[in-house]
Amino acid sequence: MARRRTNTGMYDPRRGGEPLRATTLAVEPGEFEPSRSNCFGVYCIESGRGNASVGEARHPFAARSLLFTVPYQYVRFHVDEPMAGNVVHFHANFLCVETFHAEAGCAGALFGDPLGVPVLPLDGGEGAEIFELAARIAREDAERGLAYREAALAYLKVLLVLATRRKSADGEACEIDPGSAGHPLLARFRALIEVEYRRRRAPAWYARELHVSPKTLGRVVRERLGTTPTALIRARILTHAKWELLHTLRSVKEIAAEVGFDDELYFSRLFKKFAGVSPTFFREFETEIRGGSNLSIPSGVPSIPRPTDPAENETDAPRGSGDRRVAPRRPRASRTEG
Structure with missing residues (x-):
């Protein structure tokens, strides 16, 4: 079956790009490969079943689950049953995850943990609330009403806090580190x-x-x-x-x-x-x-x-060709996130 690819692409404000994009997720069975993005992603999967290849790992997903991705990460879905929901992509220009996580006391719980599982199953009232927040973000992005970015940002922060609480609760119930996948x-x-x-x-x-x-x-x-x-x-x-x-x-x-x-x-x-x-x-x-x-x-x-x-080291690089020095542009050495 042919592989489908979205046109999400890279966020670039110089070309009119938006730091927040919220779209409807509707994928038929088969392989679905979103374009690599420099944004964080939250896939709110209300229905469907399959596997998600995230980086070099492969994780099963089912209905009523969330999938979290980080900038420049390779993602491919192997969809067994039609997948539907919403997906929110946002750049650090819109919400700095590290700063927000530090302020909210949930650093590293959802994004960017190599030993964490990026799929979070949901159920009950908390799951319904998270999916409703994702739908509200999508509506704000589509309708572009007064102060829509501020409203979408508020909804996104609450969504991430609720998801973090749920992931932390799953870890506490097993008396393990929530990121250690139960072992x-x-x-x-x-x-x-x-x-x-x-x-x-x-x-x-x-x-x-x-x-x-x-x-x-x-x-x-x-x-x-x-x-x-x-x-x-x-x-x-x-x-x-x-x-x-x-x-x-x-x-x-x-x-x-x-x-x-x-x-x-x-x-x-x-x-x-x-x-x-x-x-x-x-x-x-x-x-x-x-x-x-x-x-x-x-x-x-x-x-x-x-x-x-x-x-x-089992993968030592070949020697003798590493003397050329890259002269990168000099970004500001600010330690401030956001």
Whole structure:
């Protein structure tokens, strides 16, 4: 069956783009691939069933569920039963997720967690309220009445708070970290990645530190998160690289070296493969359309020295071609989000 692609595209205010887009979701069975976007996405799925490939992971979804996506993330739906609802895309120019999450006390609960599940099932009155909020956002965007952006922003904030409460409640009911997908090994894996992702890329090393076999670690990650340990480690590296590109004046070469890549060109190819654009384009485009301010991406932890043994990394880049220095445009080094 032919793959369908939306025309969502990239938000670019220089070409008349809007920082908020709310559209109706109506997809027949088959494959449906939204265009890669530089916006956050909230898919409010009222009916339907299938699987969603988000980045390198694949997650089942059903009726009355939410799916959260982050800027530049690859998304594809494999729809088994007709899917209907609303989808809200918004850029950090409209709502800075990091600042809002910090203010609301729900940082990282919904967006951008490599070890989190982006699909949130809903039921009961809370689900009905969230779907109604999504419908109101869509109406405000369509009708463009007085102060429609302010109204849509208020509805969006309430939607995100309610979704965060629900996700947190699901975690508390299981007495687990809400982002650990219900297995204590994943919570420990998450903690270890946060400490070591700049130095270690080999899943076998993580398995040894967690006192399990690589096969066991791979099986748990696959069953619970629909992906692989390698993909999770890589996702954390790329999240850090995005933050550095938008929040610092460091060169691509310096950022690549910090996360364990001696070859800047190899790192740039990897970044483009999974973000859809090169690191330099990412920095220049987002900095310009944000007016010099920063993209809303979590920051990570302080610098850690690199390992001396390159054999620790299973995907070391080829050496000898990483001496060319990228000279990116110099964005403002503001630490303020929003």
